[in-house]
Amino acid sequence: MEKQSFELVTGMEGYCRVHRLVYEGKGSRFMFFLTLRRNILRICKAHPGITVIHFNDALLATCCLYHKGYEHLKRTVTLHGLDVVFPSDIYRKRVLPKFNRFDLFIAVSRATANRAIALGIDPRKTIVIHNGVDEERGEAIQHSKTSQQVLERYGIPADRHLLVAVGRAVKRKGFSWFIREVVPSLDPRFFVLLIGPFDNRPSLFERILLLVPGKLRERIMLFLGFGSDAAMIRSLLNNADFTTSVRHLGRLPSGDKKVILQASEAFIMPNIHIDGDMEGFGLVCIEAALAGALVFAADMDGIPDAIQHGKNGFLLPSQDANAWATKLNEILTNKGKFEGNRQAFRQFTAANYSWDKMVRAYYSAFAK
Numbered sequence: 001m002e003k004q005s006f007e008l009v010t011g012m013e014g015y016c017r018v019h020r021l022v023y024e025g026k027g028s029r030f031m032f033f034l035t036l037r038r039n040i041l042r043i044c045k046a047h048p049g050i051t052v053i054h055f056n057d058a059l060l061a062t063c064c065l066y067h068k069g070y071e072h073l074k075r076t077v078t079l080h081g082l083d084v085v086f087p088s089d090i091y092r093k094r095v096l097p098k099f100n101r102f103d104l105f106i107a108v109s110r111a112t113a114n115r116a117i118a119l120g121i122d123p124r125k126t127i128v129i130h131n132g133v134d135e136e137r138g139e140a141i142q143h144s145k146t147s148q149q150v151l152e153r154y155g156i157p158a159d160r161h162l163l164v165a166v167g168r169a170v171k172r173k174g175f176s177w178f179i180r181e182v183v184p185s186l187d188p189r190f191f192v193l194l195i196g197p198f199d200n201r202p203s204l205f206e207r208i209l210l211l212v213p214g215k216l217r218e219r220i221m222l223f224l225g226f227g228s229d230a231a232m233i234r235s236l237l238n239n240a241d242f243t244t245s246v247r248h249l250g251r252l253p254s255g256d257k258k259v260i261l262q263a264s265e266a267f268i269m270p271n272i273h274i275d276g277d278m279e280g281f282g283l284v285c286i287e288a289a290l291a292g293a294l295v296f297a298a299d300m301d302g303i304p305d306a307i308q309h310g311k312n313g314f315l316l317p318s319q320d321a322n323a324w325a326t327k328l329n330e331i332l333t334n335k336g337k338f339e340g341n342r343q344a345f346r347q348f349t350a351a352n353y354s355w356d357k358m359v360r361a362y363y364s365a366f367a368k
Helices: 002-012 029-034 036-046 058-063 089-101 110-118 144-153 175-185 204-209 214-224 230-237 254-263 283-290 321-333 335-339 341-352 355-367
Strands: 052-055 074-079 104-107 126-128 161-166 190-195 246-250 266-269 295-298 314-316
Touching (some): 002 355, 029 036, 074 110, 144 254, 161 321, 190 254, 204 214, 283 295, 335 341
Parallel strands (some): 104 126, 190 246, 266 295
């Protein structure tokens, strides 16, 4: 979400005059939200030419629902996914329907739009604009030695075929499900790498959260983007059945992550259904495809808006362990069948997903 916000703000400055009101990590978050109305009115007074105010997520929009003083301006909202389905009856039944006082809703995927409409958002005010991807991520690594050096740096076995997953350790990503249900049926030549924020030991905050009642704890984790699957992943990684076939590398520099993706047999995104959570778009899939990885992703939520089956990746049924194991094992038994897809998938992704394309679509929506 932060990346999309940055690209939208900076990209839009190439098409029209933009006035930023962004929390940049300085000072209190609470004060940022508390002073939103005052700061919006201050900016509008200083720049009377403003015609559109855009809230780039539903949390911001919620905080501004009852503002007075700028109702005459057009107000638009981006809906990302979790900010629509957050598991709170009060939010779903009493807050979201009031969003219809805004003028336009921009969902990052058709699945997000459908969920929003089902919860009371006016379909006549709802459009879909996909997120983009950094085109420079697709630049090829010129020297094979680079891959070898990166793999050696992280102790990744050179004689294994890599399956790579990237993302936060949250339940909807399906990482623990994949380890538990799919890995035992994979060809033993595969080695699974997980990349993303991860603590090898429970943090103090995580231990405190264990004292909170279950449903409330889950909502806190969802709201904060906390690693709700971390404990299960740690347990599995310490299981002797998986220590030689799965490893979590934690957060990596973007360059190293890209090299590992290019050296992989496949990128996997085995998402599963979690009540009150959803994958709004699946940006990491198109980043992997543009890096040259062969993408296999769950056919659910907003992922099909990012991965079009057979065009820039393969969609597999969510939580069907046999389908996942069979398709991934086929990579090694029939390598020629898949190898030609990498370049074609990368070219399709580069041609159809870019930040500039996203920004131009937003500008067109604002202009209307």
